[in-house]
Amino acid sequence: MENSKILVVDDDAKLRDLLVRYLGQQGYTVDTLPDARELQRKLARNRPDLMVLDVMMPGEDGLAVVRRLRAQGEMVPVIMLTARGEDIDRILGLEMGADDYLPKPFNPRELVARIQSVLRRHNATPALAARHEEGDAIEFGPFTLHLGRRELTHQDKVVTLTSAEYAVLAVLASHPRRPMTREQLMEMALGKGNGESLDRSIDVHISRLRRALDTDEGGPRYIQTVWGYGYVFVPDGAPRE
Incomplete structure (x- = not known):
């Protein structure tokens, strides 16, 4: 959905820059963070419509972030980015309350498709x-x-x-x-x-x-x-x- 605000939280600076450019070209407004230290303040001041969150980050990792947010009642949609080959990170992410996941490396077009799908579900369940x-x-x-x-x-x-x-x-x-x-x-x-x-x-x-x-x-x-x-x-x- 164009004009939606996307927050990308990932410690990979090159990936953040890539997603800012690519998602911006698709009509999204994109903000970024290198880790979760300023996440609470960002959610309070400029709440995104969806968050793209890396699992493997310095400090508080993505799984802990999702668990904390859901425990606080914060239901902003989250797509997890998982770098490991095992399914365990993906399953744990969903168990913590993530809406979807995408394994790295990924095609940016696939991320856009996941974002669109999650936003549709969040705003109105398809066909229901x-x-x-x-x-x-x-x-x-x-x-x-x-x-x-x-x-x-x-x-x-x-x-x-x-x-x-x-x-x-x-x-x-x-x-x-x-x-x-x-x-x-x-x-x-x-x-x-x-x-x-x-x-x-x-x-x-x-x-x-x-x-x-x-x-x-x-x-x-x-x-x-x-x-x-x-x-x-x-x-x-x-x-x-």
Whole structure:
């Protein structure tokens, strides 16, 4: 989305300069930081629409930054840049509350595509929000999913979700008792095609949603596993036979 403000936090000066030029050419307003020391002040004074955050930085690393921001209730969308070859950094980033990730080295066009996708999810879940009025809602247990407002509440208190978590929950809740594969959720909620269908990010988003929804003990209630297939949303939380 043109004119959106992007904050790039990365200790690689050449990469920062490259992204300032390239993202600027795509219509974005770009600001940068070499590390997280001034991040809190930057968020307060000139809040970005999205943050591109490197995992490996001196001082406070990207994973710690995301964990701290989410613990404070700060839900600015975050795309993590991961340099390592293992999946662990990417999975940990999502578990901490990142919206998406991109492994280094990357094509700047791919970053633009990820930015556009995350901003679309953050502003309006694709194909879902456009169909809903302000008062449209799905109630289950003590929760209400306000589709028009793109908000989840628990006994009238807002539950903080990332844009990806909300999108996954909205798709599942809009298809109650219908088992859905990971591939279907990747495409319908996150807008990612079959080339990324084996991405473990869906499992991470489901895990985080379950921690938010299952406020008592006894295992997953509302988002249940369909073994060998995927997941299903059960509004009453009753065990499936």
